[in-house]
Amino acid sequence: MISAIPVPKPTESTHHRLFEFAKTALIKIFVSPYATVCDLYCGGVPDEDKWDEAQIGHYIAIDVAQSGISQVQEAWESQRKAYTSEFFELDPCIEDMESRLQDKGNMADIVCCMQHLQLCFETEEKARRLLHNVSLLLKPGCYFFGICPDSSTIWAKYQKNVEAYHNKSSSMKPNLVPNCIRSESYMITFEVEEEKFPFFGKKYQLKFASDISAETHCLVHFPSLIRLAREAGLEYVEIQNLTEFYDDNRAQFAGMLLDAGPSLVDPRGRLLPRSYDVLGLYTTFVFQKPDPDIAPPLMTPLLQDGSHNHDEREWQGSVWRDDEKNGQTEPPSLALSKITEQKGILGPGPADLRFSEAL
Incomplete structure (x- = not known):
């Protein structure tokens, strides 16, 4: 029987309740009793209630020193707890875990990153280091999963703004590009006004209506994430917008959102418009470290030498092609063709997530 999310406090925002739901659902799907879990960027308040309910056997918490992880460890x-735990102060996208964790390599059944993956996309080297460390920690056959902003959806909304602006303001300065996306629940502001999507370092601020200040993120270029993961020995399994993730698992998890408070879903468990808008800003990601003794089917398309550069440039163009906007892509002749056919990777996310006009 699926237990409910704890009844929220009146001050908890729609965003917070939906995000907590997504984390709880992922943990229920992937984490088995007595598992050894490594939680990257666990934050000032690790999800202790979720790990308690999952009945894990060992917990490894990793975060930067600024998060006050020593105080978290003392309180934890x-x-x-019924399970053992270890806490490490280090930044997994900068430091080499092999020297710091010594005998901890290849011991985790699960590595998760529920926040901050997007910050590792400030540079290619940071993203590469994070994925190398994840591969070091994971046992063969085990999973790396988490949640990050859905850059496909965010960039599609931004492109929609750009197109509408140019269509309505042809007489204005041609080099002026709007850099802000607004809805009733959040505001997204890009630091640099441009129409290109660089693979790394594309920063923006995300501020929810209930928050005092904005948080800085980097867009995650999903083809680069898949490529770097493979270089680190991790195979792509799925990247899925959280609205699609919810729809696919609604029969199992709708009760959790019904119990999480009003204004999230209707009586039949379908997402209400505001919930859909907020949840649609995020995506799951799932990778697996192959077990050479089992030889699972190959999930990630093989990359021909140098081919990823061509296909990533196809996505970097200033405006989405009409067939891409409609979710109908003709597979390119080179290596990443299978990736473009997957949901939530190269496409701009579900059509319902796009604004009907610039806001």
Whole structure:
């Protein structure tokens, strides 16, 4: 029987409740009892209630020192958990875990990153280091999963703004590009006004209506994420917008959102418009470290030498092609063709997530 998310406090925002739901659902799907879990960027308040309910066997928390992880460790250990735990102060997208964790390599059944993956896309080297460390930690056959902003959806909304602006303001300065996306729930502002999507370092601020200040993120270029993961020995399994993730698992998890508070879903468990808008800003990601003794089917398309550069440039163009906007892509002749056919990777996300006009 699926247990409900704890009843939210009146001050908890729609965004917070939906995000907590997504984390709970992923943990229920992937984490088995007695598993060894490594939680990257666990934050100032690790999801202790979720790990308690999952009945894990061992917990490894990793975060940067600024998060106050030593205080978190003291509070965590004072609760006398049923499982053992370890805490490490380091930045997994900068430091080499092999020297810091010594005998911890290849011991985790699960590595998760529920926040901050997008910050590792500030540079290619940071993203590469993170994925190398994940591969080091994981046992063969086990999974790396988490949640990050859906850059396909965010960029599609931005492109929609750009197109509408140019259509309505042809007499204005041609080099002026609008850099802000607004809805009733959030505002997204790009630091640099441009129409290109660089693979790394494309920063923006995301501010929800209930938050005092905005958070800085980087767009995650999904083809580069898949390519770097493969270089690190991790095979792509799925990247899925959270609205699609919810629809696929609605029969199992709708009750959790019904119990999480009003204004999230209707009585039949379908997402209400505001919930759909907020949840659609995020995506799941799932990778697996292959077990050479089992030889699972190959999930990630083989990349021909140098081919990824061509296909990533196809996505970097200033405006989406009409067939891409409609979710109908003709597979390119080179290597990443199978990736373009998957949901939530190269396409601009579900059509319902796009604004009907610039806001």
